[in-house]
Amino acid sequence: xxxxxxxxxxxxxxxxxxxxxxxxxxxxxxxxxxxxxxxxxxxxxxxxxxxxxxxxxxxxxxxxxxxxxxxxxxxxxxxxxxxxxxxxxxxxxxxxxxxxxxxxxxxxxxxxxxxxxxxxxxxxxxxxxxxxxxxxxxxxxxxxxxxxxxxxxxxxxxxxxxxxxxxxxxxxxxxxxxxxxxxxxxxxxxxxxxxxxxxxxxxxxxxxxxxxxxxxxxxxxxxxxxxxxxxxxxxxxxxxxxxxxxxxxxxxxxxxxxxxxxxxxxxxxxxxxxxxxxxxxxxx
Numbered sequence: 001x002x003x004x005x006x007x008x009x010x011x012x013x014x015x016x017x018x019x020x021x022x023x024x025x026x027x028x029x030x031x032x033x034x035x036x037x038x039x040x041x042x043x044x045x046x047x048x049x050x051x052x053x054x055x056x057x058x059x060x061x062x063x064x065x066x067x068x069x070x071x072x073x074x075x076x077x078x079x080x081x082x083x084x085x086x087x088x089x090x091x092x093x094x095x096x097x098x099x100x101x102x103x104x105x106x107x108x109x110x111x112x113x114x115x116x117x118x119x120x121x122x123x124x125x126x127x128x129x130x131x132x133x134x135x136x137x138x139x140x141x142x143x144x145x146x147x148x149x150x151x152x153x154x155x156x157x158x159x160x161x162x163x164x165x166x167x168x169x170x171x172x173x174x175x176x177x178x179x180x181x182x183x184x185x186x187x188x189x190x191x192x193x194x195x196x197x198x199x200x201x202x203x204x205x206x207x208x209x210x211x212x213x214x215x216x217x218x219x220x221x222x223x224x225x226x227x228x229x230x231x232x233x234x235x236x237x238x239x240x241x242x243x244x245x246x247x248x249x250x251x252x253x254x255x256x257x258x259x260x261x262x263x264x265x266x267x268x269x270x271x272x273x274x275x276x277x278x279x280x281x282x283x284x
Contacts, residue, residue, distance in 0.1 A: 001162045002031045006094035008085050009037050010115075011058060015100035018130040019059075021276070022098040023066045024137070029162055031095075034073040035059055036088050041078040052076035066135075082118035089123055096161055097123060101131045101274075116270070120251060126157050126280045129270060138245040138276070140168045144235050144269075147173065147211045150250030154280035158248045159217050163278065169222040170242065173208050174234030201226070232268035239273060246276045 007022035009015035019035065026033035037055040039048050059074050077084050089097050099116050120127045141164060145151040155171075158164055208224055227234050239247060251266045270277055 001029045001160075002095040004032045004092050004094045005034070005096050005098060006085070006089045006092060007033065007035045007098040008081070008115075008119075009035060009059060009062075009100070010081070011037060011055060012100070016062075017133060018098045018100040018128075019062060020066055020133070020135045021128065021130040023063065023068045023072075024135065025096070025098070026069055026072070027067070032071070032073075032092075033069060034075055034088070034092055034094070035063060035068075036075045036077070036085060038081040038084045039076060039078045041080075048078050052078070081115045082122065085115070085119050086123040089125060094125065096126050096128060098128045098130060101129055117267070120266075120270070120279045121281070124281055124284065126161065126278055126284045129277045129279065131274050132245060132276050136245075138163070138167050140170070140242065140244040141246045141248065142235075142239065142242065142244040143169065143171050143248040144250075144265075145171055145173050145208070145211065147207060148250065150252060150280075150282055152211070152215055152250075153282055153284065154248050154250035154278070155212075155215050155217065157280040157284055158278055159215075159220065161278075163246065163248075164217075164220060167245075169220060170244070171208065171212055171222060171224040172235060172238050173204070173224070173226050174229045174231065175204050175226060176228065176230050232265045232272070235265070235269060236272065239275065244275060246278060247273065248278045248280070251279050251281050 002025070005022055005026055007018055009019055022033055022035070025031065037059060039051045039055065041048065055076050056074050063072055063074070075088060077088070085097060097119060099119060101116070116127070116129055141158070143155050143158065145155065204226055208226060212222070212224060225238065227238055229237065247269065249266050249269060266279055270279060
């Protein structure tokens with residue numbers, strides 16, 4: 001279970017589900033909760049101070065209405081939002097950062113450079129992007145896995161944070177089997193095609209089972225689903241069919257200029273889905 005949570009609010013309606021979710025998690029886990037608002041620092045000092053006082057008053061009123069713990073800390077700071085969020089999470093040893101959904105526009109690729117995207121790739125700890133109504137408990141959780149170290153760490157982090165307790169958990173793995181068109185082109189007989197397809201599916205099913213067993217998630221009850229397809233589109237299809245409340249995904253751990261990207265799958269899912277998403281970086 002987490003011992004410290006940090007929720008960030010820009011005071012907009014998009015942040016309301018994040019605060020509600022953070023309050024609910026703090027109440028359930030007993031974790032310390034701090035709520036942060038960052039004021040832009042490209043304005044006169046007096047105006048920044050007034051904005052901070054106003055934000056603190058607004059947040060305390062909002063948290064009171066949500067039934068937040070009495071020891072909930074409200075922080076206001078000036079600066080670049082994503083940097084300040086990372087600094088405050090580090091200072092408070094927060095195991096989880098809770099943010100509201102980013103502002104959705106016509107072009108999905110504007111997700112690049114948003115506060116949510118920047119925090120997710122730079123803060124070095126799990127980020128929960130709250131899209132759904134935060135006052136309601138999760139019932140169904142999907143964990144996307146490609147059997148990589150990143151997806152293993154994502155599953156373990158969700159378990160350690162207590163996010164999988166008392167919910168229906170489904171591991172989802174997408175794979176692209178040898179297509180009928182490819183085998184037909186290669187001159188493979190029909191009965192052999194069926195055998196090869198079944199063999200490939202059975203091999204993948206066993207690999208997924210071994211992968212999940214090695215996660216060492218205790219007595220967690222779960223199911224596993226293998227779907228045809230690759231990347232974000234396959235995961236999106238499962239989400240649309242099963243309607244989970246939370247999706248757990250791993251992100252890539254890169255350095256240098258390559259840190260400009262979260263990884264295409266995580267990035268696309270966070271930019272397009274309207275459910276809560278837990279994004280976990282390597283080591284998170």
